[in-house]
Amino acid sequence: MDLDALVGRARSLAGGGATRTVLGLAGPPGAGKSTLAQTLTAALGDAAAYVPLDGFHLSNAQLDRLGLRSRKGSEPSFDVRGYEALLRRLVGEPAREAYVPDFDRSLDEPVAARHLVPAGARLLVTEGNYLACDLPGWREARGLMAEVWYVDAAADLRDARLMRRHTGFGRDEAAARAWIDGNDRPNAELVERSRDRCDLVVTSLAG
Incomplete structure (x- = not known):
């Protein structure tokens, strides 16, 4: 499925009237989830x-407290209940704008309120590794999504992307x-x- 078709499918999921719907993009590290999410959102x-x-x-x-610093990015290193609660609020209050946190790789820390969900947004495009996992918290978050697409990429391409990412942010x-x-x-x-x-397997955008 090419990008135009993906944009069309995403557009068809957008809530009508005063409702909001959620499209999730899952997939392994380096598959291109954030690139696709931002491309769809811009389109x-x-x-x-x-x-x-x-x-x-x-x-x-908190990772230090839990002994998870060496497993940063692993499933238990996320506040899945906070994520679920935000999605629930965004879907349940479509007339309200809301601020959304992000992760700053240069700081190596989450940052509050980096993104804005405008009151008029009818499709929320969310992405993350674990959105389709059959695990506590993730199941509940998945239940708020109209569809989840699996973003796939060849292992060598993912490896090259991850190497660029990690060396680009300070690791040798x-x-x-x-x-x-x-x-x-x-x-x-x-x-x-x-x-x-x-619901759908998507081949990663090249690059």
Whole structure:
């Protein structure tokens, strides 16, 4: 399915009248979820808004407290209940604008209120690794989504993207390789098991 067809399908999901609907994009690290989400949101203009899961990373202080700093980005390192609550509020209060958090890779921390969901947005495009996982919290969040698409990419392409990402934000190549093999790869293996729970499989945008 090409980009025009994906935009058309996303547009067809947009709520009519005063309602809002949610499109989720799941997939392994480096698959291109955020790129696709932002591309769809831009194509749909004021009718859509971007709601990234990454804003619900636990802070480094909380990861240290929980002993999860070396597994940052893994399933338990997110505030899934906070994410679910935000989606529920966004869907339930379509006449209100709302602020949405994000993750700042240069700070390596979540940041509040980076994105705005305008009152007129009728489709919320949300993306994150674990949206289709059959796990506590994620199941409830999935229940708020009209569809979830699985964004797929070849393993070597994902690996190259992750290497660029990690070295671009301060890790040397050896540290980046260790992080990919010890953290990103097991996260991807968990996410890949959720593929069959998605409504559509999308080939990642090139690059």
